[in-house]
Amino acid sequence: MASQQETETSQFDHTPLYCEENVYRLCKKLSSTGVADTEASDLFVVFISNDKKQIPLWHQKASHRADGVILWDYHVICIQKKENEKPPLVWDLDSTLPFPSPLASYVAETFRPSFPLFSEFRRFYRIVHAPIFFRCFASDRRHMKDSDGNWNAQPPPYDPIIAEDGTVHNLNEYMEIRSVDAVPIIEADLVNAVKNEQLGVVVNEKQIEEFFTLPT
Structure with missing residues (x-):
């Protein structure tokens, strides 16, 4: 199936940062081309960050190191979980790993859970259902301007994203991820929460794979 095959990242829009x-x-x-469900019901947007906004990720194209490690303030990926198919797939346009990658191998290679980290570098994950993200997310890119209004990085050539209700910017609500917001345990009703809450749910690193074993 197309979703199980490696895809060329050049087929997708990508603006660094x-x-x-x-x-x-x-x-x-992915939805419009049939790789995902037409309603995007099998897609989840995952924001990765922490209280200090310091998260190490490996195999990132922006890195200048051989192992591809870089320290981001936050990062965003897509995870696809089809109801009757395994494994879940990770779509990360900034990664040097296969595109897409099975979730388990992506976690092992990108997050390196066995690598000892100080507490300020531990990652947390906000899982948002793509259909809700399409309706609610907005960014006018203000976070990419300095105090004088100049761009810190060249913006995409297309118009900024505006939410269905007219909201022009709420990116900060998605990228603000605190350890205290992480759910204590993974339960079946978390899927319902993700599918009904604008900001989804926050899980810790030990829970990210477990969440995607739940029936969706």
């Missing part, structure tokens, strides 16, 4: 918009458009295209 605008990962949230890249993933928004990636999910739209």
